[in-house]
Amino acid sequence: MEKPREWLREKSIAKKILSKSDVVFEVIDARIPFETRNSVVENLAKERNKKVYIIMNKVDLIPKDFAKKVKKEMEKEYPVIMFSARKNIGKKELDRVIKDLSKENRLVKIGVLGYPNVGKSSVINKLKGRKVATTSPKPGMTKGEQLIKLAPNVFLIDTPGIITLEFQEDLALKGSWIPEKLEQPVEIALKLIEKILENKPESLKESYGIQPLEDPLETLRELGERLNYRISRGDVDLDRTAKKVLWDWIKGNIKAYWI
Template structure:
């Protein structure tokens, strides 16, 4: 039985950021906004009396009605901003929050936290108006925390993705684990397809031109057939198909979403 991965390094980074920052911007993925909230980090922030703003990023990938529903749920606990680095929406609202915060203190440090691949670097680059943080669809591209000057007295703390005590497959479904590093990508892709079939099956047809069936493994085979991924002897290359689906999910090519 696979053990949840240790998160000692991330825990020490999270605690360091939480002690240095006056306020936290937690970035979540609009496609799975509740699943990409890091409750452990939120609890650590609460214990330290640090205000948390939830930035729902990638709102361009989901319908407005869906993201509003997510916002209404999260707002019961924390203020929420709807943001899209791609469309630059929500930028003015975030800048207004920063302006208000900077009135309260001489120097303001904002810790930008979240799972890998939720778009922390894209948020920072949008606010800074230039590329200062590494962006990549590959989870885990930010290596160490960096202090980025936004204004005279305002700093952003860019951090590596904070992963808590979770299993690889859970992280992969959150788009926070590189598919090539998975022990069993097929099993994870089947779990992801199951979620998509339950919540928005048409996303599979939109992405691959394949009508999904109730059985996620059979759907995986159909996608492999459509992509013509084969191994010697002509059988479907299931593992290659599974990794392709997981990468497409990370890159936002599969337009599915759920709470």
């Protein structure tokens, strides 16, 4: 399989933001923390000696003991901030990081990077909430990009980096691809259900009131029956059911998580 056409463009976005950033906030999805870490971003940052903080977003969707376990493991490499815009978790810790960065005797620019739908915008908006003052673009910033002043010498690059660099199928499983754009939504939903059955089968009962079966296809069919999604002959509409599952995963309606 060839890489998606956007691969090089997305990598150039990552490089561009990294080249302008002194510090990188890599935003990941706390439900699938290791799958939403981006090795390309981390390796590019390492090559350029950029400081990386991992912002573990959506921690309100996982148990505290799971979050602590992940944090402990990831902090062997990078500092980790547990975050949730919905529950206002992590704001004080972000403030402390900004305060520490402001003690450096230089101008510090922060870039926010991560997969689509991990919540980069919510992190950026929380940071912006500290001060609403914006500055005109500094030398080296392209037109249209803004720097948000977070402290006298700390600025946020107000351009979230959307990094894909993967196949649609892989992105869909990360909740980073719109289900309607998928050529084979049923196939992807089955892979997702398989993951859920392996790791947190009871979440399907919690979300849909169905007893999960061992076979992902039978589970999907059972779910379609429960939702009463049918095609003209009265058979279950698997395509519509698959998209529903994928959308619920994106929205955090399925309370599953794994390492």
